[in-house]
Amino acid sequence: MSGLEILSIAPNATVQDQGRVGYLRYGLCGGGAIDGYALAEGQALLGNRPDDAALEFAGFGGRFRARSALWLACSGAEMTLAVNGAPRPWRQGFPLSAGDELTIGAAKNGVFGYLHVAGGFLGEVVLGSRATLLRAGLGTILREGMVLPVGARAAGVDSGADSQGDIVPLGLRAPDYFARRRFRVLWAPQSRLFSPEVQARILAQAFTVSSARDRMGMRLDVSPGAGLQAEDGLTVASDATNLGDVQITGDGAPVVLLADRGPSGGYPRLLTVISADLGALAQVPSGETIGFDLVSRAEAVDELAKFRRKISALPGMAQPVVKDLRALTDLLAHNLIDGAIRGDEGDDDDD
Amino acid sequence: MRDYAPMETGLTAQKFGPPQVSVAGDMGLLVGFGVRYDPVVNAAVLAFDRAFCRASPAGVIETVPTFCSLLVRFDPLVLPFSRLETQIEALLAQEDWYAAPPESPARRWVLPTVYGGARGPDLGRVADLMGLREDQVIDGHSAVTLRVAMLGFSPGLAYLGQLPEVWGFARKTRLSPEVPAGAVLVAVRQTVLPATPIPTGWYMIGQTPFRAFQPRHKVPFLLAPGDELRFEPVAQSRFNAFDQATFLSGAKDGDVEGNSGG
Numbered sequence: 001m002s003g004l005e006i007l008s009i010a011p012n013a014t015v016q017d018q019g020r021v022g023y024l025r026y027g028l029c030g031g032g033a034i035d036g037y038a039l040a041e042g043q044a045l046l047g048n049r050p051d052d053a054a055l056e057f058a059g060f061g062g063r064f065r066a067r068s069a070l071w072l073a074c075s076g077a078e079m080t081l082a083v084n085g086a087p088r089p090w091r092q093g094f095p096l097s098a099g100d101e102l103t104i105g106a107a108k109n110g111v112f113g114y115l116h117v118a119g120g121f122l123g124e125v126v127l128g129s130r131a132t133l134l135r136a137g138l139g140t141i142l143r144e145g146m147v148l149p150v151g152a153r154a155a156g157v158d159s160g161a162d163s164q165g166d167i168v169p170l171g172l173r174a175p176d177y178f179a180r181r182r183f184r185v186l187w188a189p190q191s192r193l194f195s196p197e198v199q200a201r202i203l204a205q206a207f208t209v210s211s212a213r214d215r216m217g218m219r220l221d222v223s224p225g226a227g228l229q230a231e232d233g234l235t236v237a238s239d240a241t242n243l244g245d246v247q248i249t250g251d252g253a254p255v256v257l258l259a260d261r262g263p264s265g266g267y268p269r270l271l272t273v274i275s276a277d278l279g280a281l282a283q284v285p286s287g288e289t290i291g292f293d294l295v296s297r298a299e300a301v302d303e304l305a306k307f308r309r310k311i312s313a314l315p316g317m318a319q320p321v322v323k324d325l326r327a328l329t330d331l332l333a334h335n336l337i338d339g340a341i342r343g344d345e346g347d348d349d350d351d
Numbered sequence: 352m353r354d355y356a357p358m359e360t361g362l363t364a365q366k367f368g369p370p371q372v373s374v375a376g377d378m379g380l381l382v383g384f385g386v387r388y389d390p391v392v393n394a395a396v397l398a399f400d401r402a403f404c405r406a407s408p409a410g411v412i413e414t415v416p417t418f419c420s421l422l423v424r425f426d427p428l429v430l431p432f433s434r435l436e437t438q439i440e441a442l443l444a445q446e447d448w449y450a451a452p453p454e455s456p457a458r459r460w461v462l463p464t465v466y467g468g469a470r471g472p473d474l475g476r477v478a479d480l481m482g483l484r485e486d487q488v489i490d491g492h493s494a495v496t497l498r499v500a501m502l503g504f505s506p507g508l509a510y511l512g513q514l515p516e517v518w519g520f521a522r523k524t525r526l527s528p529e530v531p532a533g534a535v536l537v538a539v540r541q542t543v544l545p546a547t548p549i550p551t552g553w554y555m556i557g558q559t560p561f562r563a564f565q566p567r568h569k570v571p572f573l574l575a576p577g578d579e580l581r582f583e584p585v586a587q588s589r590f591n592a593f594d595q596a597t598f599l600s601g602a603k604d605g606d607v608e609g610n611s612g613g
Binding site for chain 2: 021024126137245262263272274
């Protein structure tokens with residue numbers, strides 16, 4: 001069977017795409033890649049369709065073996081990457097021949113890393129998506145020994161074919177959002193349940209990202225006595241949660257709700273992180289300190305427009321890297337390969 | 352929790368309203384009809400949702416009705432915030448949504464249920480909380496016709512309202528790590544019916560073999576807000592013999608009684 005064989009894989013790895021739309025009213029979360037920008041980077045590097053599926057890793061990857069010739073690329077948080085033991089640069093397309101072994105290790109500067117294949121990973125489409133939702137048994141549950149089938153490449157993709165018609169790998173510059181530690185927010189509808197003192201404090205206070213985190217949400221630690229309790233008790237009548245809501249749990253600690261959150265919940269929500277910033281926030285490593293900045297809804301919408309423009313620009317930003325990557329692998333250190341991307345891609349990383 | 356008696360329609364708006372529209376993230380507006388669950392508030396949410404969805408403007412992604420509010424998710428780059436706000440305010444002003452009589456239920460379900468034993472490990476505890484015998488708890492629970500107030504938390508999980516006041520005890524203080532799909536869970540005058548295994552703080556008094564979430568079928572979610580539902584006590588053998596396809600084929604004219612023979 002052709003495709004990519006899983007030799008070993010971190011238990012929290014999942015298949016992700018753009019997720020499921022329209023089922024929140026039935027209690028089904030949207031799912032989809034936590035870092036939507038990173039998903040789009042992979043599609044740009046391989047000429048994939050926007051809804052092609054990738055593997056999402058949370059902190060640690062796995063070992064894989066090609067069962068057929070494949071083109072792959074990685075995106076999102078940079079992780080150690082090697083083919084047959086030789087290091088490979090992140091955020092660049094690369095070929096594997098049947099039998100080649102791929103190793104993806106620990107994340108270096110973020111949390112969520114992605115492995116993409118030209119044509120996308122296949123797997124059952126349930127309710128419009130291939131995304132894994134473990135607790136509901138949806139999508140592919142990744143296991144050792146499994147061979148992941150791969151789709152046909154999108155038609156008309158040249159992936160930077162050179163004048164001889166050979167495929168040339170494409171590369172993208174690393175975006176700058178992994179260094180961000182401040183994130184923009186709007187008041188959530190239930191912010192009224194909190195005293196002005198608590199409202200002021202959540203904007204002034206610094207929070208440490210806890211290791212209690214997954215695709216449902218990320219907890220922010222507060223020092224003892226610095227909890228952010230609502231005035232009206234712990235719970236409210238369950239209502240719809242939003243992507244990016246900052247919910248205050250019983251002990252006064254904020255939890256930022258992500259793609260696999262429960263679509264409704266009874267904890268009051270104080271803030272909502274703006275759409276353009278949520279992926280970057282989810283990439284902040286545990287132990288780092290973050291803070292929130294209040295913006296207007298008009299600013300949030302402007303930022304959303306900017307964010308979408310950046311994603312649309314990605315296919316044009318992906319540039320051919322050196323022609324014969326295989327011959328040069330042993331000679332080039334990571335930084336050198338980064339330098340081999342042509343310097344004229346433009347730079348839209350303006351935040 | 353208060354038990355609201357049927358009320359004069361002229362008073363309802365003052366009692367619960369007026370509805371409030373709030374920004375809910377940069378892709379959402381929340382239309383709040385109240386802050387505590389009440390059948391009148393929930394009926395207002397569902398009536399407003401139906402009316403809004405009939406004329407859903409381009410740019411609306413989905414609506415999410417819950418106990419007391421309706422979340423409207425939309426793309427603000429297609430449908431500007433201010434325009435959607437104006438449309439929502441105009442629709443809110445069109446009528447007294449709290450006076451909307453609950454629409455006749457889309458469907459009436461009678462779900463075979465085994466109460467107590469391994470399928471209802473908390474039945475004895477609930478009987479103690481209510482000061483009743485276990486058979487009285489079963490009789491009481493299965494006698495009430497419940498209404499689906501909302502779906503949420505996990506795929507296809509239904510919150511059912513509302514049991515009489517004597518069921519007003521609080522949830523457990525400690526979570527059960529997992530209860531199975533079909534668990535019949537009670538507390539705070541509500542019944543919760545999960546369609547997948549979930550962790551919970553509610554008391555499990557029984558289980559139905561019916562599954563409200565069938566992801567690989569043409570109709571993946573079987574329950575909808577507004578549906579009426581009653582639990583029918585059956586023996587373990589009926590539970591074991593339950594076949595969902597046969598049960599669903601017994602549905603006629605919106606009434607889903609299944610092949611309930613006894």
